Amino acid sequence: MTESKLSIVDLTKRYAAGLDPAVDRLNMEVEEGHLVALLGPSGCGKTTTLRMVAGLMDPTAGSIVVDGKEITHTPVNKRGMGMVFQSYALFPHMNVEQNVAFGLQMRQTSKSEQKRRVAGALDMVQLGHLSKRQVKDLSGGQQQRIALARALVVEPTLLLLDEPLSNLDAKLRETMRTEIRSIQQRTRATTLFVTHDQDEALDMADRIAVMNGGLIEQFGSPTDVYERPRTRFVANFIGQANFLNARVLSETGSAAKGETHYRVSIDGLGQFGAVGAPGLTGSTHELVIRPHRLRVSLQPAGTETIAGVIERVNYTGDALSVAVKAGDRVLQSQMPTSSGDLPRTGDAAYLSWNEQDAYLLPTPVKEPAA
Amino acid sequence: MRVITKGKIALAAAATAAALVLTGCGGSAGSSSGGNSSATSGELNLIAYSGVWQDQYTAAVIEPFKAKYPDIKINYSSKRSSAEMLSALQGQKNNPATDVAIMDNSVSTTGNTQGLFDKIDPAAVPNLANVPEQFKNKGGFGPVVMLDAVGLLYDTATFPKAPESWDVLWDPAYAGKINVNAPPSLLGLSLTAITSKMEGEDYTKSIDKAVARLKEMAPGVQTFAPNPDEYQNVITGQTVLGLGQNARGQFYSDQSNKKMGVTFPKEGTVYQINTVNVVKDAPNKAAAQTFVDYALSAEAQTAFAKALFYAPSVTNADLPADVKDRVVPTDGSLNIVPLDVEFLSSARDKWTDTWKRQIITK
Amino acid sequence: MTVTQTEAPAARRAGAAEGELEKSTGRRNRRTYLALLIPGVLGLVVSFVFPLAYMVRMSFNKGAPDGVIEETFTLDTYIQPLTDPYYWRVTLDTFQMGVTVGLLCVLVSYPVALFLARSTSKYRGLLIAVAIAPLLTSAVVRTYGWMVILGTNGLVNSTLDGMGLIDTPLKLTNNMTGVTIGLVEIFMPYAILAMISGFGRLSPQLEEAAGSLGASKLQIFTRVTLPLSLPGILTAFLLVFVLSISTFITPRLLGGGSVQVLATEIYDQTTGLLNWPFAAALSVILLVLFGLIIAVYQRLTKKIGG
C-alpha cells in the first residue's frame, strides 16, 4: 500500500457527553493529489470532520496523520493547511492583495517573494487586475476565488473547502466547479471538499466519501459510488434508483472486476439476470436499477421483460420520466425525448434492462421469518 | 436695556406645556387665583431648607401650627440652599406660587431689593413686637426668625478638648483631614473673613493676606465640597476637622453620640441668620401673616431651639439651660466677625472666583 | 411613416401622464413620511431646539450679581471665559478628563465586550444583562458607593492598610483620581453596549481563517480582532468622552470641590451664583467642544471604514 497523504483513524467527535457522536469512528485514507468530496445530507458530520482535520476543533478520540506525521493535537496555525470557508471569511479591513498575502506574512516570507506569489495566486484565479480592490466591492464569485487564492498561495499541505459553492447562484456554481477542479489539478493540492450536492461531488472528486449519521457509508471513486453503491442509502442519495427485492437463485458466470452474474427471482415478476459481488447465492438482496437504465417499450420485446401500465409521464425537456405500474410496484424509468412515439398514461409498457445494469447490494435483506 | 428675571423662563416653559397639553385641564393651575384663603384657613406655600432642617422645623413648628390652625394646609417646598430659593422666587415673580420664604439674611436682602417680598404689617403680626430692633429689618421687610453661627467641627476622639483657635486648621498634624466648604457657601465666605481678620486685614478692602494664608491651608484640605455633608465627613472619620454650622453641628453631635463636637474658636465667628419673609403678591397673604406670627411666637422659637439649636430672635423665648448653652449667644458674649449683607452680595462672586483660581489646589 | 408620426405624440402623452402619476404618488408618499415625522420633530423642537435656542440667546445677555439678568446683546459672556486663562485651564481639564476616562473605560470594557460578543454560551443574554445591570441604579447612588469605597477609611484604604502595604491612607477621593475611577465604572455599561453593537464585522470565522493561515493567537488579535473591533472601540470612546465631559454629578460628588470642569462650573454659575448668561455661554462652549470631537470621530470612522 502506498503511503497516503492523509489518514484519518477512528476519528470521533462528541459535542457533549450524552449526545450521539457527530462523527463516529471515521476512517479514511486520502492519496496525494486527490480531491476527496465529503458528501452527505445536512447534519451528517461533514463540517465537523473538516474542522477536526483543519485543527479548528479537537477530536474526542482518534487520530489524524498527514505525511506520516500525527497532527491530531497540532494547533491550527502550525498545520499549514489552507481553508476556504462557506462564507469565504475574507478580512473586510484588508484589500484583495493584503488578504492573499496574509498567510505569507504569517510565514515571514520576504516582501519580494510575497509580491511574486500573491501576483501568481491572483493570476491563477484570474483576478490579478483586482489586487487593490476592497473586499466588500467584490462579487460573490470573485470573493470565492480570492478565498481560494488566499488558501492556495501558502502551498498548503491540504486544501480544505467547506461548501465553497453553496453561496453562489446555479450558473456561477458550474463555472467555479470547473475552475476549482482545474486549479486543484494544476497545483496538485490534496483537497478535502465538503458538499451536499451529489452532482458537484461526482463531477469534481477523485474519491467520494458518502457520509450518513457520522459514519462513512461508502468511500470510492465517483463511478464506484454511482454504479456500485454499497448500501441503499448511497444508492438513494446519489442519483435515483429503483429497488426490487430479489432472491438470488444461482450464479451464471463471472463478470468483469471480479463480479458475478446471477439469476434472480423477483416476487410476482419472474426471473431475471443481475450482477453482484460473489457469493450471494441463496439469500435475498436488493436489486438496484437506475431509472435511465430501465428500458421502456410499448411492444413486448424479448423474454425477460416486465409487463406493466404507464401510470404517469413527466416531460422535463431533456428527458421523459415514466412511472410504470407492474403488479403492486411502481418503477421509475427515464428515456430520451427524441425516441419517436411518446408513451401516454394508460398505455401498456414493457420494461427490460441489461444484466450488468441491475446491481445486487452486497448486504442481504433480512428475510421475514418464513 | 431691560432688566428681566427668570420669570421669562417659567413663562416660556408654561407656554410650551400649554402648547403640548392644549386643554387647560392640567391640574393645579389655580394657585395664581388665590384669594380664597383667610387668616385661619386655606393653603400656605412655604419655601425653606431641606434635609434635617426641614424634618426638625416640621416637627417643632409646622405640626403644632397645623394643630392650632387645622384649616390651613401647608405645602413645603424644600431647597438645598437660599440661592436656590431665590432662583425659584425669581422664576415665579410674575405669578407667585409661594407665600412664605425662610432663607438666609443675605439672600433675603437681595430679594427685598429685587421687590420679591412684602413689608410685614405689625398689626397682622403681633409677635413682631417681641423681636428686638436689631433683628428687625430696617425697611420693614421680613425679620430675623432664628440665628446661628459658623462653628468649627472636630472629631472628639482626636480632640478630647475642643480646639480653641482657628489656627488648628493650619496644623500640619491634621493635613489631609480637614473639610472646608469653599465659597459661594457661607461657610467658605465666613472663613475668608475670619482669616482676614486674624491677619489684621480689613476684608472689605482687601483679602490678599487671607488668600496667602488660605493657600497654605489648601493642600491639607481633604475636600472643598464635603459629601454627603460637612458633618458626616467628620463623623465617619473621613476628616477630623471641618467648617460647619453650630446648630446642625450640635444636632449631629447628639445623633453621633458625641463622636463629633462643634465649637466657636476665640478669634470669633460669623452669624448665619435666617429671616422669615412674605412673598409680594402672595396668593395666600392672610395665612402667610398668620404663619409668620406663629413662627415668631415664643412657643415656636423655643421648640425649634430645642430641636435644632437655632437661637431665638425674640426676647420672650425662655430656653432651658442645657439648650441655652448650645445655641449661638445673641447677648454680645460671642466675638462676632461682622459680614455685612450688602458687602457680601458684592463680594460673593469675587471671593468665589478667588478661591477657585488661587486657593483650591488640584 | 404617418402611423408612427401620429402615434408618437400619443405615446409621449401617455408617458407624460404616467410620469405625472408617479410624481403624485411619490408626493403622497413623501407627505405620509412627513406626517409621520411630525411627532418626533415636534418633540425634538420642544425638548431640544427650543431650549437650545433659548440657551444660546441667554448666553448673549448680561448677568448682574444676585441673579439679575440684563436682556441685551453682548459678547462679554464669551470674551470673559475665552480671555481668561482660568477657563482655558478648566476647558483643558475637562477635555483631559474626557480623554482619560474614555481611554480607561475602553480599556477595561473591551475585554468584557469582546468576551460577551464572542460568547456562544446559552447564558450570553443573561451575561450581557448582568454587564449592563448597573444602569438600573442611578449614577448618584453609584457615586456614593465609590465615596464609601475610596474614602480615607474606605474599603481600598483599609484593605491596603490591613495588608500592611500603606501607612497613611491614599487620597483616592475628593480629587481627579476619584472622579476618574468613578466615571470609568459608571460609564462601563455604556461602553460595553456601544462596543458590542460596533463589533458587527467581527466573526469567529475570520479569526479561524487567520489561524488556519498560520496566525498565532496574538497575531489573530492584533491583525484581525483588534482592527475589526476598532469602530466599536471608537464609538464607545466617543460616547464615554461625551458623557464624561457633560456629567456633573460625579465630578461634583467625588471631586470634593477640587475638580473644576465645565459641567461643575456651569452648575456653580447656575445655582450658586445665579449667573445664567455666563452659564449659558459656558454651555455653548461645551457644545462646541462636542461638535469638534464628533467631527474628528467622523473623520476617523471614515478612515477605518466602520
Ligand SMILES: Nc1ncnc2c1ncn2[C@@H]1O[C@H](COP(=O)(O)OP(=O)(O)OP(=O)(O)O)[C@@H](O)[C@H]1O
Ligand atoms: N457546536 C455544536 N454543538 C453541538 N452539536 C453540534 C455542534 N456543531 C454541530 N453539531 C451537531 O453535529 C452534527 C454534525 O454537524 P456538522 O456541522 O458537522 O454537519 P454537516 O454535515 O456539516 O451539515 P451541513 O450540511 O448542514 O453543514 C449535527 O447533528 C449538528 O447538529
Ligand SMILES: [Mg+2]
Ligand atoms: Mg456544514
